[in-house]
Amino acid sequence: MPFSSKLIEQSVNAFASLPGIGRKTALRLTLHLLKQDGSVTEQFANALSAMKAGVKSCRDCFNYSDQELCEICADARRDRSLICVVESARDLMAIEETGQFRGLYHILGGIISPIEGVGPADLNIMPLVERCGRGEVKEVIMAISPTIEGETTIYYISRQLQNSGVALSAIARGVSFGGDLEYADELTLGRSIVARTPYAVK
Amino acid sequence: MPFSSKLIEQSVNAFASLPGIGRKTALRLTLHLLKQDGSVTEQFANALSAMKAGVKSCRDCFNYSDQELCEICADARRDRSLICVVESARDLMAIEETGQFRGLYHILGGIISPIEGVGPADLNIMPLVERCGRGEVKEVIMAISPTIEGETTIYYISRQLQNSGVALSAIARGVSFGGDLEYADELTLGRSIVARTPYAVK
Numbered sequence: 001m002p003f004s005s006k007l008i009e010q011s012v013n014a015f016a017s018l019p020g021i022g023r024k025t026a027l028r029l030t031l032h033l034l035k036q037d038g039s040v041t042e043q044f045a046n047a048l049s050a051m052k053a054g055v056k057s058c059r060d061c062f063n064y065s066d067q068e069l070c071e072i073c074a075d076a077r078r079d080r081s082l083i084c085v086v087e088s089a090r091d092l093m094a095i096e097e098t099g100q101f102r103g104l105y106h107i108l109g110g111i112i113s114p115i116e117g118v119g120p121a122d123l124n125i126m127p128l129v130e131r132c133g134r135g136e137v138k139e140v141i142m143a144i145s146p147t148i149e150g151e152t153t154i155y156y157i158s159r160q161l162q163n164s165g166v167a168l169s170a171i172a173r174g175v176s177f178g179g180d181l182e183y184a185d186e187l188t189l190g191r192s193i194v195a196r197t198p199y200a201v202k
Numbered sequence: 203m204p205f206s207s208k209l210i211e212q213s214v215n216a217f218a219s220l221p222g223i224g225r226k227t228a229l230r231l232t233l234h235l236l237k238q239d240g241s242v243t244e245q246f247a248n249a250l251s252a253m254k255a256g257v258k259s260c261r262d263c264f265n266y267s268d269q270e271l272c273e274i275c276a277d278a279r280r281d282r283s284l285i286c287v288v289e290s291a292r293d294l295m296a297i298e299e300t301g302q303f304r305g306l307y308h309i310l311g312g313i314i315s316p317i318e319g320v321g322p323a324d325l326n327i328m329p330l331v332e333r334c335g336r337g338e339v340k341e342v343i344m345a346i347s348p349t350i351e352g353e354t355t356i357y358y359i360s361r362q363l364q365n366s367g368v369a370l371s372a373i374a375r376g377v378s379f380g381g382d383l384e385y386a387d388e389l390t391l392g393r394s395i396v397a398r399t400p401y402a403v404k
Contacts, residue, residue, distance in 0.1 A: 004265050004291075004294075005268045008253060008257060010253065018235075020227070025222070029221070031290075032221050033220075033250070033254075041253065044219075044250055047209075048247035049244065050209050050212065051213045051243065052247065055210060063206050090230075090233055093229070
């Protein structure tokens with residue numbers, strides 16, 4: 001693409017380096033910014049700089065945080081006896097959005113994947129074991145994607161925690177609410193029959 | 203969406219303010235940047251700041267430029283007797299990409315649109331007339347979208363230049379190369395018959 005400005009080219013390159021953004025979209029975004037008042041671009045740049053300089057990892061749960069402890073860990077109203085283990089900050093946000101969980105989290109930073117060279121030592125598993133050893137935690141909920149790597153990770157963690165006295169659980173799996181049985185995959189449907197729950201007549 | 207970090211929220215807001223980027227995508231881009239080395243985000247922020255501070259409008263053609271004259275206007279190899287009038291820098295880039303035009307450009311910065319309150323005085327039409335009065339220009343090619351507003355703009359410019367001694371032309375219109383006649387719209391197909399070109403037997 002021919003650019004009349006090196007500065008524009010740099011901005012296009014920056015946008016195009018993001019996942020899912022091609023060069024045409026990158027150009028559209030850049031030209032959009034150029035059309036706006038200069039303060040819009042400045043705020044954008046400042047937001048990125050501030051994020052780069054300021055975002056830390058929460059000391060306890062490894063969530064992104066502006067402080068040493070993230071807002072969730074610092075919130076006195078959360079149930080400190082319950083820890084939900086997730087792969088990433090994005091999964092944490094998805095669970096927070098449901099509004100159904102009032103405990104704390106623990107972000108692994110990935111899952112065990114021999115193919116991608118990710119072993120237990122690359123994840124925040126030891127800090128989880130240490131957290132569970134402090135006496136406050138009663139239950140650890142594994143909210144990890146039901147893939148082979150996910151199951152391996154859950155198994156590894158369960159072995160690490162088996163003598164800790166902490167109860168272990170995994171999120172329920174089955175056919176989605178509103179999901180059509182016809183379109184559910186065989187594994188999910190099969191497991192949902194094996195793991196059927198009693199039906200309470202109200 | 204619940205954020206554990208105000209800094210992340212600011213970055214998500216900045217991305218989500220861009221056209222075609224929703225909040226989920228904005229979050230995905232932000233988390234991508236957080237996963238990268240810090241220098242990636244810094245370079246991104248610097249590229250935006252530098253663009254905001256440095257990009258000017260070319261003195262002659264109003265293209266985006268890092269210098270007083272854009273690279274095209276400053277290029278001695280370009281044909282200075284030919285000016286291609288376009289609506290925006292994006293149209294200029296599209297034409298440059300074809301590699302078929304070796305003259306100069308003139309960016310109007312929009313088209314005449316009474317509905318959107320854009321009149322001739324809001325566009326770079328007077329500077330075009332002045333440019334054509336300097337004696338160097340022999341032909342002005344209107345490369346403006348064939349819409350009602352576009353036709354109005356072309357007509358207005360043609361009236362302004364009618365006594366300048368400069369030849370006027372418009373880009374050819376017709377059925378696209380590779381386009382299927384069946385799917386061409388009626389207006390294009392109709393005009394392409396009226397404006398048929400002699401077929402040269404080679």
